Amino acid sequence: MSEKILVAYATRAGSTGEVAQAIAETLRQEGLDVDLLRARKVADVSPYRAVILGAPIRAFRWMPEAMRFLRRHREALSRIPVAYFAVCIALMEDTEENRRLVESWMEPALALLEPVRVGLFAGKMDYSRLSFGERFIIQRMKVPEGDHRDWEAIRAWAQEVAGVLRDRMAEEE
Numbered sequence: 001m002s003e004k005i006l007v008a009y010a011t012r013a014g015s016t017g018e019v020a021q022a023i024a025e026t027l028r029q030e031g032l033d034v035d036l037l038r039a040r041k042v043a044d045v046s047p048y049r050a051v052i053l054g055a056p057i058r059a060f061r062w063m064p065e066a067m068r069f070l071r072r073h074r075e076a077l078s079r080i081p082v083a084y085f086a087v088c089i090a091l092m093e094d095t096e097e098n099r100r101l102v103e104s105w106m107e108p109a110l111a112l113l114e115p116v117r118v119g120l121f122a123g124k125m126d127y128s129r130l131s132f133g134e135r136f137i138i139q140r141m142k143v144p145e146g147d148h149r150d151w152e153a154i155r156a157w158a159q160e161v162a163g164v165l166r167d168r169m170a171e172e173e
């Protein structure tokens with residue numbers, strides 16, 4: 001069986017794509033063989049030993065592209081370790097209450113599979129990357145612009161996941 005790990009992601013304004021890239025780079029530094037792909041471009045997950053799936057939260061749900069990926073590949077994913085990560089603005093204030101809220105938005109994905117780890121990260125708000133309609137909603141909700149991504153926390157999470165995946169792969173050998 002191949003040793004490859006897939007980092008699959010959805011993104012709208014690009015910030016989650018950059019988080020996925022940082023996770024893939026960290027896994028590579030940890031010695032793992034990683035493919036980084038947009039979730040909707042993945043036709044088959046059977047070549048992979050493990051999958052990390054990430055997407056932003058939009059309108060109180062994980063971006064539908066990630067949910068479609070889970071449903072499409074659910075059977076194959078149920079046989080390998082899977083980790084999720086979500087990027088959102090609610091965690092620009094990283095409180096217990098906000099974490100619980102974001103976890104509740106992840107419930108549909110958690111009901112489909114049991115991930116080995118779930119990473120919840122603060123994202124980025126950049127009005128210039130939004131459509132007219134999106135900007136209207138976001139400004140009415142008074143969400144300020146800013147990049148709240150904590151690269152150290154993201155890389156630390158990826159290192160932890162690398163350890164979990166390595167242990168799992170060793171157990172299966």
Ligand SMILES: Cc1cc2nc3c(=O)[nH]c(=O)nc-3n(C[C@H](O)[C@H](O)[C@H](O)COP(=O)(O)O)c2cc1C
Nearest residue numbers: 012013014015016056058059060088089090123124
């Ligand atoms: C239209 C819209 C809706 C959003 N809805 C939520 C939300 O419900 N909860 C939240 O915490 N963040 C929300 N966000 C913030 C995004 O999750 C955040 O900006 C993220 O970094 C965007 O990821 P992307 O750049 O990969 O698209 C929303 C952003 C937009 C533009």
